[in-house]
Amino acid sequence: MKSFLTCLIACGMCATAAHAAEPRTGEQIYQQLCANCHGPNGEGTEEHYPQGLVGDQSIGQLASLITRTMPLKAPEKCVGEDARAVAEYIHHAFYSPTAQARNKPARIELSRLTVRQYQNSVADLIGSFRPTIQRDAQQGLKGEYFKSRRQRKEDRLIERVDRQVQFDFGEGAPGNEGFEAEEFSVRWQGAVLAPETGDYEFILRTENGVRLWVNDQRQPLIDAGVKSGAGVIELRESIRLLGGRVYPLRLELFKSKQAKEKRASVALLWKPPYLVDEPIPARLLSPQWFPESFVVTTHFPPDDRSIGYERGTSISKAWDQATTDAAFETAAYVADHLPELAGVKNDAGDRAEKLNQFAGKFVERAFRRPLSDDERQLYIEHQFAEAGDLDLAIKRVVLLTLKSPRFLYREISRGSADDHTIASRLSFALWDSLPDPPLLQAAAKGELHSREQVQRQAERMATDPRVHSKLREFLLQWLKVDQPPDLSKSTERFPEFNAAMAADLRTSLDLFLDDVVWSPDSDFRQLILSDDVYLNGRLAEYYAPDLPADATNPGNVEFRKVTLNPEVRAGVLSHPYLMAGFAYTATSSPIHRGVFISRSVLGRFLKPPPEAVAPLPPDLHANLTTRERVLLQTKPEACQSCHNLINPLGFTLEQFDADGRYRTSEHGKPVDPTGDYVTRSGETVKFTGVRDLATFLAASDETQEAFAEQLFHYLVKQPIRAYGEGTLDRLEADFARNQFHIRKLVVDIAVNAALTAGTQQTAAATTPPAR
Structure with missing residues (x-):
């Protein structure tokens, strides 16, 4: 697949423009010199360049590109007014999104x-x-503690809400009055919210008999009411759940005299899709009863x-x-x-x-x-x-x-x-x-x-949990992490970074998105500008060691919102989950980060590269920084049609290493986080670091329009231009009027x-x- 730049170089579209007897229009130049390869209307030709000439660069950017590179080995032959004329013709006739919409109007398609x-x-x-049940604000499961295995009402001695099921009773009993250490039972019931659609593995670790029901009142998911053998056992079973829905859950624990069990303990965990084993968070548990849901498998x-x-x-x-x-x-x-x-x-x-x-x-x-x-x-x-x-x-x-x-x-x-x-x-x-x-x-x-x-x-x-789930899934897609990235890192460079920390980072991102979107202001700009991040003790110790000691205690599993230095971080742009995801195992990746900002945040059109190119191994140029190595690899002119957009944006995030931690130097050299961006109107904006970038993006019409358009497509699943040319403009205007x-x-x-x-x-x- 040829890039736009390569195509124009190869066809030599301006080779004779400077020698024309009289000024020619851009269309004449194109039809005489380019149509044979690119088609009369830029649609491409099977023999030469099958990919059509389309994109979203401005006329000025196209003219500059032609002036610098056309024709091959003799760019001085097509400059000034000739290059501008060709750029204007291509842009207006078939290249720009407006031209594409005019030439091939979008339609609402019959859809299954x-x-x-x-x-x-x-x-x-x-x-x-x-029945329809509205979930209240209570968190945890309803716990009923019985003095026998039979769980009769008259044997119930304690009734309370437990935030999580993580208990080690040792050789004692759950309470002081009425219980015997030799025999008792506990029943926890309520419901669990599945954040996303997928297969969930429920896990029980116990020294006793247990039974667990999930989304099925008749058949236990785990049925081990009588335990055989001594010591802690682990039981696992999987079930498919749809995201954004609440499912009934019941867990029973039995300590038996007949089994002569000396100790009693139980822990309820799960492994959500793509993540690791973890205790089910209290925020996802409810002591309320909910009816079961039918899930197609x-x-x-x-x-x-x-x-x-x-x-x-x-x-x-x-x-x-x-x-x-x-x-x-x-x-x-x-x-x-x-x-x-x-x-x-x-x-x-x-x-x-x-x-x-x-x-x-x-x-x-x-x-x-x-x-x-x-x-x-x-x-x-x-x-x-x-x-x-x-x-x-x-x-x-x-x-x-x-x-x-x-x-x-x-x-x-x-x-x-x-x-x-x-x-x-x-x-x-x-x-x-x-x-x-x-x-x-x-x-x-x-x-x-x-x-x-x-x-x-x-x-x-819009207040229904299903909207919460759908909007969350959109945001993960917008951030390009809906398919969880591989966050494995070099154990030599990042020995403390592991799978559990990667799962914590995903939770941190989820909590941040929820906090912004479901706040009273629900301000889109705060997704990009916010100084806040959610950390538990393990993440705080790794990413923010300057926080108070209680916040950086690795044993503190609860997440809390903390405010970081605004000069160091900026919303989702620098969130460690994204920075670690848009990176290699040992080094950062300005290209991945720049592509994310270009495509998702700014909504810019990027064609796939003409061929896959492996990154230069760091060991090959051990004395170069990542920025210097990327500049070296993308130096050829054929790369620059895309990388002159991608690289400068990605470089602004170079102060974040492959694990998402802030850094100021690499290989003993100061990190250079400067970059720039040429807007669609032709203005060049310069940045130094993520805060400059975030300030520009949050206020940019391009960013706001791209977000509105992508959200429309995700919700409606039809092209926005099929709903009238002014639809996007009206949505963007209302978005601004409603303070985003x-x-x-x-x-x-x-x-x-x-x-x-x-x-x-x-x-x-x-x-x-x-x-």
Whole structure:
């Protein structure tokens, strides 16, 4: 794949411009000298340069590039007005984002549910037949301590809330009065919040009999009620959980006379996705009861993310098979829990009527709108008539519903959307899931006609934990750490940095993001400017040894917010988790850090390099600093079209080593953290260190626009330009007017997407059958 710079050098687009008999337009120069290689409209040619000429550099930057490098080995032949004319033509005709949008208008594409949307939709569809519980502020689990193994009410001597289950009773008892050291039992119950979607490994370390239930009231996840052998044992089992949801949890501990157990102890830990074993944090535990949730375990192929966000615009046999397998899995679950979900006992005289009513609600909620008479006949009445058995009829209804395009595909409407379509657009933007009963009721009453009505619903929905989860996942994607980076470091250079510290850094980042986003101001600028960071004792000892002794005690596992020197750090830009992630095992990486700032924070377009190039090994130039080594490697002119943007931004973070610690020297030389950036308007801004960079980025229109655009794409999963050319400008203006309030921007995006028809694309890669 050729870079833009390499392409222009190779074609020699200005080789004869200086010798023209009379001034030629930029288009004439391009068509005479470049179209053969790059195509008449810059689309590329299969034989020479298949990649189109597109990007986001300004006319001035393009003209400067042409002046310096064109033609190959004779750049003096294309300078001044000729270079400017060519740059203007390329930019306006097909190179700039505006030209691209004009030449190929974006459209709202017919889209299936993404994997995340499918999983959430099925979970909420089943969950809509269970009680809705609002989580309160209490943390920990409800602990009940009994003087016997039988856990009868009359044997309960202590009832309290324990923040965590980390107990060593030794050879004694939990309390002084009424207990015997030889025999007692404890029951902890409540719920646990899963921060992200994935497989969670629950871990029990104990010297006694234990049982653990997670998201299943019937079958224990770990069942070891009677312990055999002496000493501490470790028990592990995994379960898949969806992020942003609360799951019931119950743990029972038994110390038995018959087993002659001298000691009693228990510790409840888990291993979240991509992290290490750790005690379950108290902030994620609740003493409240919650109903269980249905979590589809069927494996789905990943969604397409080639343009930066998940979308469901392509269909494969693997995806179609996965929806079939998941439908069977869901039907089996519904059948197994039918008395609870339908609210009718198996021997009830009105069971047939109640199950028919349940089926009607199930299909309507899955389709996000009331059923027509024909639909009711097909999806419900026909299945009950043909099955001959009520349980089989319900299974058939579930299977037919979950394989229907009305469930699997998003709403398409031309012109004005009806209230149910608006409700669906709103719920998928905010929750990646189906409308809840209040939103469906508002749609049924015609209360989603005006912007004010939709705004009220969006503001109500924005307080739901599902928005918290979705926004958290977006921020991790924005920071390029949604797929956790490899934080392994050289044991020779960083002997104290280990996997546990890497996991602590991820927790520190999560707490910081939550603190900023869910504060009253929810100020986007504070993500970049804040002097605060969350540290436990282990991290404080390593990254901030100047803090008071109680803060740097490695035994202090609780995280607390501390304020660091603003000249040393600045928000997420210098957070140790990102700095360690955008680095090699032994050295920093200005290139990785510069690419992150360019693409994510500033929203700049960077083409992939023409070929993979391994970094120069530090040992090869042991006397050079990292900055000097990067400058040496990227010195060739063919590298500079991208690296003249990437390198100067990355260099501003050179005061942070490969483990994210602050430093002032490398190899005995002072670290040089100076850099610069040429804005889209052509202004050159210079920086010295991360604080200068952060101050510029927080106030930059480019940064604010890039954040709003990326958030729109993540929430709506459609191109923002399909909703009208002025949509991004309006969102950015409202963002500024609301003092860059992130949660208000989320609501604004959801409301705009729900009410705007946009330009529709009526066919996906595979058109769904009409049923």
